[in-house]
Amino acid sequence: MKYLAKLASVGLAVLLSFGLAYSASADKLKVGFIYIGPPGDHGWTYAHDQGRLMIDNMLGDHVETTFVEGVPEGPDAARAIAKLAETGHKLIFTTSFGYMEPTLKVAKRFPDVHFEHATGYQRIDNVSTYSARFYEGRYVQGVIAGKISKSGVIGYIASFPIPEVVRGINAFMLGAQSVNPDMKVKVVWVYTWFDPPKEADAAKVLMDQGADIITQHTDSTAALQAAAERGIHAFGQASDMIQFAPDTQLTAIIDNWGPYYVKRTADVLMGTWSSGDTWDGMAPGMVTMAPFTNMPTDVATLARETMESIRSGAFHPFAGPINNQAGEEVVAAGAVADDGMLAGMNFYVQGIDDKLPE
Numbered sequence: 001m002k003y004l005a006k007l008a009s010v011g012l013a014v015l016l017s018f019g020l021a022y023s024a025s026a027d028k029l030k031v032g033f034i035y036i037g038p039p040g041d042h043g044w045t046y047a048h049d050q051g052r053l054m055i056d057n058m059l060g061d062h063v064e065t066t067f068v069e070g071v072p073e074g075p076d077a078a079r080a081i082a083k084l085a086e087t088g089h090k091l092i093f094t095t096s097f098g099y100m101e102p103t104l105k106v107a108k109r110f111p112d113v114h115f116e117h118a119t120g121y122q123r124i125d126n127v128s129t130y131s132a133r134f135y136e137g138r139y140v141q142g143v144i145a146g147k148i149s150k151s152g153v154i155g156y157i158a159s160f161p162i163p164e165v166v167r168g169i170n171a172f173m174l175g176a177q178s179v180n181p182d183m184k185v186k187v188v189w190v191y192t193w194f195d196p197p198k199e200a201d202a203a204k205v206l207m208d209q210g211a212d213i214i215t216q217h218t219d220s221t222a223a224l225q226a227a228a229e230r231g232i233h234a235f236g237q238a239s240d241m242i243q244f245a246p247d248t249q250l251t252a253i254i255d256n257w258g259p260y261y262v263k264r265t266a267d268v269l270m271g272t273w274s275s276g277d278t279w280d281g282m283a284p285g286m287v288t289m290a291p292f293t294n295m296p297t298d299v300a301t302l303a304r305e306t307m308e309s310i311r312s313g314a315f316h317p318f319a320g321p322i323n324n325q326a327g328e329e330v331v332a333a334g335a336v337a338d339d340g341m342l343a344g345m346n347f348y349v350q351g352i353d354d355k356l357p358e
Contacts, residue, residue: 032084051257073098133281135171137253139317142175155206196222
């Protein structure tokens with residue numbers, strides 16, 4: 001990918017041009033990561049850990065990375081983040097939405113430490129935010145599901161009713177409706193990011209309700225595997241999970257954090273880091289898709305064409321006309337939902353078979 005190659009060259013430039021200045025110090029830059037789950041979840045945390053390993057691979061002569069896994073959102077997060085800051089970590093990535101307040105709290109105590117919060121929206125001088133436009137991949141998945149489904153019912157396992165998750169459900173629905181206007185999406189809210197038994201149970205409930213394709217916004221492989229046990233197609237989440245459902249996974253959104261992590265670490269090394277917000281998608285390469293498998297050739301071709309259209313900017317998943325669940329127009333024909341609407345999305349589009357929790 002062009003984005004990956006470009007940032008790889010940035011990392012190498014740091015090693016070569018900046019190395020002489022930084023290597024004069026006996027101490028390496030300590031970079032810490034706070035994880036909501038284990039790196040072995042093969043989903044969200046796994047994808048972040050792959051990014052951490054890219055830092056090690058590209059900047060290892062100047063950097064030492066550390067991670068703390070299984071940190072709950074809330075007071076425990078503040079303690080874990082503070083411990084990293086207290087032990088000399090000068091760059092800390094907090095990789096879950098619910099770490100926002102704890103990150104800000106600790107950052108105010110340690111103004112000389114740089115913090116990066118994933119999927120959040122609040123920033124201060126030493127706190128940046130970053131996220132990926134996962135909804136672009138969800139739209140592609142919806143197109144595939146709309147073509148593959150025979151029952152016309154898709155099962156969606158959702159974590160928490162925050163804009164990021166609601167936005168993904170809507171993008172999936174819009175993609176499915178683009179090829180089958182009568183598609184229905186049923187949602188089960190599990191109120192967790194990582195709980196394999198709960199995720200598997202949710203998948204079973206949805207399949208019992210007639211869903212013949214399962215998708216998820218949770219972190220483990222459990223839902224995918226539960227679907228595979230019944231021969232039901234499903235989508236992986238955050239990384240390519242094909243090894244867990246070789247005959248039933250259709251594709252997966254891949255969260256490609258590595259290039260961003262390398263660049264932000266290089267920024268600290270070079271003294272050029274500053275607070276800001278990054279929200280990238282397919283075009284820069286932060287969102288990619290696993291191979292399109294277990295589907296007819298024409299569906300895979302349509303999926304690739306849709307993905308390329310989004311990547312090129314020729315098409316936007318939230319292009320109007322779009323109606324909300326009540327049938328009211330929220331995006332007019334010829335218009336596109338702006339980032340403000342997307343970032344704060346708190347409504348379902350028409351066709352979602354669920355009541356959005358308040």
